[in-house]
Amino acid sequence: GESVGLHLPTLSVQEGDNSIINCAYSNSASDYFIWYKQESGKGPQFIIDIRSNMDKRQGQRVTVLLNKTVKHLSLQIAATQPGDSAVYFCAEKKSNYQLIWGAGTKLIIKP
């Protein structure tokens, strides 16, 4: 069935290092993926998205990689800062109006 899962529920990273958050998906027909950041007590914020005709997409300090062969998605954050502390969600598009959300990975920044 359809599902979006994350490999690690919590990730601790030293400030200044790069962070890599992983996500697996099961529907090989999915053609669109998206990452959100949710800070404590707030709603999620869009970070970056990628379509299945791409392997990589870069934003400001973030890169999303898509490996369709193994149905794996990752979010890389360069030079992690304290403000990056949050829960990160990957989601895949189910229809034009629906997303399937993963459970989230909590990113903790160590000073």
Place this chain on the structure above:
Amino acid sequence: DGGITQSPKYLFRKEGQNVTLSCEQNLNHDAMYWYRQDPGQGLRLIYYSQIVNDFQKGDIAEGYSVSREKKESFPLTVTSAQKNPTAFYLCASRAPGLANTGELFFGEGSRLTVL
């Protein structure tokens, strides 16, 4: 500033009571959504509305109701039929130009606790 406003931020309810969560947006977005978030889980879609006077059930609509009488407003009622209503509720909207994406604008959420 444009955005989505949810109220109340915190709400306590006794079992058997209906409660209504407010969601207002001044972004001029057509599409609006209600999600439920439980600890350690991803968001689950309750209802969505593509246009005024129209709304569709999401994956977990049972025990909830919505209305969309105005473009700006999409209130959610949690009825007494909802068996486990304690959760964090998030309202979102989507810009018309982003119809083929998953980019949503979220409010800050309403935390409902049933006593």
